[in-house]
Amino acid sequence: MPDPLADHGNLGAALRLAAKEAEAYLARIDDEPVRPPSRRAQPTSSLPEDGVGSLAALSELIAASVDGTTRSAGPRYFHFVMGGGTPAAVGADWLTAAVDQNSYSWLSSPFASRVEQISIAWLQELFGLPASWSGVITTGATMANFVGLAAARRWWGLEQGVDVESAGTSGLPPMTILSSGYVHVSALRAVAMLGLGRDRVRTLSRDGAGRVDLDEMSVALREHDSEPVVIIANAGDVNTGDFDPLADIVALAREHRVWVHVDGAFGLFAAVSPKTRHLVKGVDLADSVIADGHKWLNVPYDSGFAFVRDPTYQAGAFGTSAAYLGAEAAARPAFGNLGPEMSRRARSLAVWATLRAYGRDGYRAMVERHLGLAQRVAEQVDAAPDLERMADVTLNVICFRYRPPGVSEAQLDEINRRLGELVLEDGRVYFGTTVYDAKVCFRPAIVNWRTREDDVDLIVSTVRELGARAVALVEGARARP
Numbered sequence: 001m002p003d004p005l006a007d008h009g010n011l012g013a014a015l016r017l018a019a020k021e022a023e024a025y026l027a028r029i030d031d032e033p034v035r036p037p038s039r040r041a042q043p044t045s046s047l048p049e050d051g052v053g054s055l056a057a058l059s060e061l062i063a064a065s066v067d068g069t070t071r072s073a074g075p076r077y078f079h080f081v082m083g084g085g086t087p088a089a090v091g092a093d094w095l096t097a098a099v100d101q102n103s104y105s106w107l108s109s110p111f112a113s114r115v116e117q118i119s120i121a122w123l124q125e126l127f128g129l130p131a132s133w134s135g136v137i138t139t140g141a142t143m144a145n146f147v148g149l150a151a152a153r154r155w156w157g158l159e160q161g162v163d164v165e166s167a168g169t170s171g172l173p174p175m176t177i178l179s180s181g182y183v184h185v186s187a188l189r190a191v192a193m194l195g196l197g198r199d200r201v202r203t204l205s206r207d208g209a210g211r212v213d214l215d216e217m218s219v220a221l222r223e224h225d226s227e228p229v230v231i232i233a234n235a236g237d238v239n240t241g242d243f244d245p246l247a248d249i250v251a252l253a254r255e256h257r258v259w260v261h262v263d264g265a266f267g268l269f270a271a272v273s274p275k276t277r278h279l280v281k282g283v284d285l286a287d288s289v290i291a292d293g294h295k296w297l298n299v300p301y302d303s304g305f306a307f308v309r310d311p312t313y314q315a316g317a318f319g320t321s322a323a324y325l326g327a328e329a330a331a332r333p334a335f336g337n338l339g340p341e342m343s344r345r346a347r348s349l350a351v352w353a354t355l356r357a358y359g360r361d362g363y364r365a366m367v368e369r370h371l372g373l374a375q376r377v378a379e380q381v382d383a384a385p386d387l388e389r390m391a392d393v394t395l396n397v398i399c400f401r402y403r404p405p406g407v408s409e410a411q412l413d414e415i416n417r418r419l420g421e422l423v424l425e426d427g428r429v430y431f432g433t434t435v436y437d438a439k440v441c442f443r444p445a446i447v448n449w450r451t452r453e454d455d456v457d458l459i460v461s462t463v464r465e466l467g468a469r470a471v472a473l474v475e476g477a478r479a480r481p
């Protein structure tokens with residue numbers, strides 16, 4: 001197969017092969033173990049001189065994927081916070097590859113630009129954010145945090161008379177950034193990528209790990225009253241699903257010169273249900289807000305969103321022009337100039353399709369089902385004599401650990417760590433351990449559209465079933481000289 005042109009006639013067969021195999025893969029995913037079954041079929045690893053053509057290459061990849069993929073698109077993957085792809089989103093994602101638009105601008109793709117414009121407006125409505133804000137689709141929450149904090153950095157520079165995109169930050173004092181113990185590492189990474197220094201982020205919470213301490217934040221803001229300050233507030237802690245009090249933070253911030261950025265990677269979806277909407281009260285008064293698409297929206301990887309109250313800061317942080325790129329109208333900015341990437345995949349198609357397919361009501365129903373499932377697991381944890389719940393279940397994450405009677409506190413971390421490995425090896429359900437409140441524990445998160453009661457019931461039963469083995473393994477290792 002010397003040249004892709006010679007493969008032209010196989011395009012239809014290649015698409016049909018992928019569709020047939022993908023359909024079979026996804027039809028099995030409700031029942032299969034989550035861990036990869038084996039790694040027997042491996043993709044060729046040396047660069048071929050002569051290609052084999054599309055059908056043979058795809059067949060090889062299909063065999064390797066059937067053997068080697070983690071079934072994270074399925075209903076019992078509770079490890080990180082990962083959704084699957086709804087039927088509408090997966091179909092639209094395939095279409096995205098087929099139409100292969102560059103959603104840089106209205107010049108490169110009016111279609112992709114319009115779909116992104118509609119998607120952003122729908123998401124703003126879904127999350128209760130004002131339509132006057134600007135927004136952009138990113139690759140995920142990390143890049144969305146980057147966008148929101150880049151807008152914050154522009155504001156911070158201009159407050160001090162400096163256009164940091166032109167002049168840089170070197171003449172300015174370090175930025176004061178305040179957050180809580182819930183700040184996610186991805187926000188710290190964004191701060192680092194922006195050259196602001198992740199160690200500049202001060203976490204203000206009573207125990208150093210949890211919800212913000214508003215009194216301490218108030219003191220810190222008074223100490224820094226002469227300078228512009230950035231606050232990173234957290235809507236949905238990755239270990240517990242808990243929230244910083246957004247309305248209180250915003251109220252406090254308004255007494256000072258502060259930009260409030262909210263990381264709501266999955267927690268922003270609390271806005272979708274009247275049962276949890278109170279958790280994000282005040283989010284519409286923040287300056288920048290982000291969420292993920294590949295978490296609770298259940299579009300395939302990768303997808304995230306950033307929204308900024310004052311569009312001039314977002315446009316100012318990323319605006320770029322060159323003669324060949326064409327002029328853009330202020331009222332209709334190029335989405336490739338509202339985030340870090342210029343050439344961009346049309347991720348909006350999957351967002352639009354899933355919202356069009358299921359609507360606000362469908363998402364409310366799914367989120368509420370997940371809230372109910374999380375409470376169900378919490379009740380099972382509470383009823384089990386050998387399990388201990390570590391935090392309230394405010395949303396969709398259940399933080400707990402194995403605590404069998406007769407085992408000393410000193411041994412519990414090691415037992416839970418070993419048990420986490422056994423759960424992953426077992427593969428019926430999939431979640432590892434975290435450290436919360438200085439203790440090793442589990443934090444399964446429920447966000448996949450496919451997940452039902454039978455799936456979540458395996459969380460507690462599997463942990464309890466494997467628990468005795470973890471104790472025996474840890475005690476056996478200690479007994480050996």
Ligand SMILES: Cc1ncc(COP(=O)(O)O)c(C=O)c1O
Pocket residue numbers: 080081139140141142143184186187236237238263264265266292304
């Ligand atoms: C609160 C929070 N923020 C940010 C992220 C990072 O998201 P992503 O991996 O999509 O960049 C996560 C991921 O779990 C998260 O839970």
